[in-house]
Amino acid sequence: MKSKTNSPNTLQEAILYFSNPENCLEYLVARRWPNGVICPTCGRNDVSFLEKQQKWQCKSRHTQRQFSAKVGTIFEDSPLGLDKWMVAVWMITACKNGVSSYEIHRAIGVTQKTAWFMLQRIRLAMQTGSFLKKMGGDGGHVEADETFIGGKARNMHIAQRKRRITGTGGKDKTAVMGIIERGGEVRAMVADRRRTTLQAAVKNHVEAGSALYTDALLSYAGLEGDYAHQVINHAVKYVDGLIHTNGIENFWSLLKRSLSGTYVSVEPFHLFRYLDEQSFRFNNRKDMNDGDRFSKVISQITDKRVTYKELTGKTSGEEKTPVYN
């Protein structure tokens, strides 16, 4: 393969660049296997490239001896070309408020159902890996808060409606918890407002001893044993010096803007994927351009396959149309 260094930086450049299958492959391989191609089955690194098939072959005898660059990635089993995939990844990564499956459907000429499936797989690649490092720590200031994401109950199947109207707090709404380090990253998850849930999340994600700011919700009471916990009572005021939750509130407003604008309605079952997407965008907003963000998503495409059944919650043979967003 010829080496090219002119990586795209705009959507227009991306469409042009990835219309060439050689560019697609080279770009993908450089990020998936930065230290050279290895066999996804056994890990051998002396594989040979089969020019004609655009595949590699492992020297060991095992099943899946020949593999393409798609094997073991979110693109696996997809009949769509990498040119379409790359442009879809670009669109979802670069658009500040996200894109809908309708937009992808129109832009790259696939059905809306296919576009929806593509977007859900791409969101998987936007997931932050395992949260190894806790937030806060030495001198870190962390805010924790929850919000409700509302659903539109009309046009919804009864079973779906039932699934939505669960949990404590908002009827027809899903509770989401977020933790943010000031000047740093955000982590958001589907949760409930129970004390055990919220406190376990704080302990999982925040270094003991950190400065922690929450609102006056009683579920947070008791954390002062492990954290320098300070509470802002929103019934009285919103900011008291350092004591506020404005960082996480800002994230909530970005999240809600994209959910109510682009994404018409999101089932609670799928909500975590949208949280991952918005968190990715938020956590990669500084000192990165669209090309950098795209490159990062492409480097995270491995070992994140998900089947249509897993995506739609259909584990039985029951055929049910998901609410496409």
Ligand SMILES: [Zn+2]
């Ligand atoms: Zn092998």
